[in-house]
Amino acid sequence: MKNTKHKDGVPIMDAEAIRRALRRIAHEIVEQNADLKSAVLAGIPLRGIEIARRLAEFIREVAKIDIETGTIDVAMHRDDVGTRAELPMVHASRLPLPLEHRTVIIVDDVLFTGRTVRAALDAVSSFGRPARIQLATLVDRGHRELPIRADYVGKNLPTATREQIQVRLQQIDKEPDGVWLFKE
């Protein structure tokens, strides 16, 4: 993603909106998963990891349950290596094992084409066979290229393909939380 300045972007969510959205997702996760003790929130680097951490905090508040968190690397599972100018940085995946009988909730900041999620599904499978896999995203901007949908969405945002979405999180970016839309 090219380096964009916030003043050129349209603000979509501020810190409070992100907080409310994640808190609502936490409620939904609690409602839809009877056995949260065996679930794991698996964040996709980098911002998915931070969102997973925040969701775990809200779930602790809402349901008094310590849900496990992990990370799931997608870079080495992508299908476009050798075609992109910039090679994605690979990270180690960390998941509680074995995955059998667990629910893995993949967490990312923006859901777009679905190709990252496909890579994440592939990565999770290399660790074992979870009972089920779900997907949580802060922003769903549409334009799927694969038959993938999210189970939990913070905000549905209609966009044009050429527009860009930028998510900033304090712990990762060292600037205030926010989501911006950039027109071309």
Added chain:
Amino acid sequence: MNWTRKDLLGLRELSADEINFILETADAFKQVGTREIKKVPALRGKTLVNFFVEPSTRTRTSFELAAHRLSADVINIAASTSSLTKGETLKDTAKNLEALHADILVLRHGSAGAPQFLAQRLKSSVINAGDGAHEHPTQGLLDIYTIREKRDKISNLHVAIVGDILFSRVARSNIFGLTKLGARVTLVGPSTLVPREFEKLGVTVSYKIDDVLPDVDVVNLLRIQHERQRKEYFPGIGEYTTLFGLTKERAKLLRPDCLVMHPGPINRGVEIDSEVADGLQSVILDQVTNGLAVRMAVLYLCGGIAT
């Protein structure tokens, strides 16, 4: 950092940032070895040619397994089975491999500079798996990775490299890599095999191993390369062991937390006693495990960039 190199020819031309980037990438790939399915599709559809004009078992198999774990296809060519024995030049053999759409060429060659020669002439990635007495970058990287894994850092550590430095590509790659990352390096061995010239590379040279051992964090022992020595550089194996071998008795000089390393193959009873090679301070087998992760990282980075 953004990786931009299609080839890995040596550690001399890499920056400290690039070396650290490879080591961090290797961290991620090391973890793949602990998964139920120890294979990722990162280089699916790519073809790797292991072209070994000099014999090798561990380096070749390590590259082969690394390529398999990245889902690349692998062809092995040994000198004895290649057309080089029929008079074909290295360049023509390589051009033929490229015509078969080999994406990555891993080359082991007796002549220093052979990988560079091919890298300049081929579109394929060229990975140096050891060229003469020049460099063996993946061995240097896996040695550095192993030290970093056990000590959490490289800078300000004191590393002794002992043995046949003159003929050792492993020594050169270690010297370039370790000094770039801020380690202090002392070379130890017979004066015929450790000329003072090496001090120009920013290292210390010593001929008295017993003075060096108590002060080091790591001792890396090299094999005497009989195959590269055209004349006698020291009177005999027995004398070498007496003066420079890491014997059971001499190992008592080491600090308890000093790491003992060896790139293999080890000659038990020559440069290292069995008790030391199999002892608690030895990380020789960790080096082998880490070699796989480091080679996966190198293949991923050099083979994965758009060309």
